[in-house]
Amino acid sequence: MRLIAALLLALIMPLAAAAQSPTDDAAIRAAIERQLEAFSSDDGAAAWSYAAPSIQQRFPTPDAFMALVEQAYPPVYRSRSHSFGDLAQTPLGLAQRVEIVDGDGVAWDALYTVEEQPDGSWKITGCYLAKKAGVTA
Structure with missing residues (x-):
């Protein structure tokens, strides 16, 4: 799975920034x-609210969603810090x-996919x- 993630991240490197409004x-x-803040404060309902409907269907309760994130995405679940890079069409x-x-000072690249909802809000897919490799803070 990490190999797939690394390949996906490498794929978007040369892509131009997406033409979205500010x-x-x-x-x-x-x-x-806000989702990262919700993870840090163990606010499952808030964290789950930023997940797209397709994710909410797969994990139909905030507790189920939080259990997945805690187990499979520990850098996201308990991040020490984060900074935003480019937004790109991939x-x-x-x-x-x-x-x-x-939390251990290890640096990670994360690629968050998002989709606009009918109400104009953005949710994480x-x-x-x-x-x-070899980067710690």
């Missing part, structure tokens, strides 16, 4: 930021690059992680 860029970053759809430093 308002959309800010809304996408805010959704990711084969997976619109994706926001985020550099995450986990996936997160792909790749550990940065």
Whole structure:
């Protein structure tokens, strides 16, 4: 799975930034930021609320969603810090690059895929992680 994530991250490197409005860029970053904050404070309902309907269907309760994230995405679940990179159109759809430093000081590249909802909000459809080789903070 990490190999797949690394390949996906490598694929978007040369892609141009997505042509989104500054308002959309800010809304996408805010959704990711708020979900990371919700993970840090163990607020499952808030974290789950930023997941797209397709994710909510697969994990129909906030507790089920939090259990998945805690087990499969520990750098996201307990990040020490993060910074936003480019927003790009990818084969997976619109994706926001985020550099995450986990609780142990290890740096990760995260690729968050997002989709706009009928109400104009942005929801997270996936997160792909790749550990940065030899990088600690």
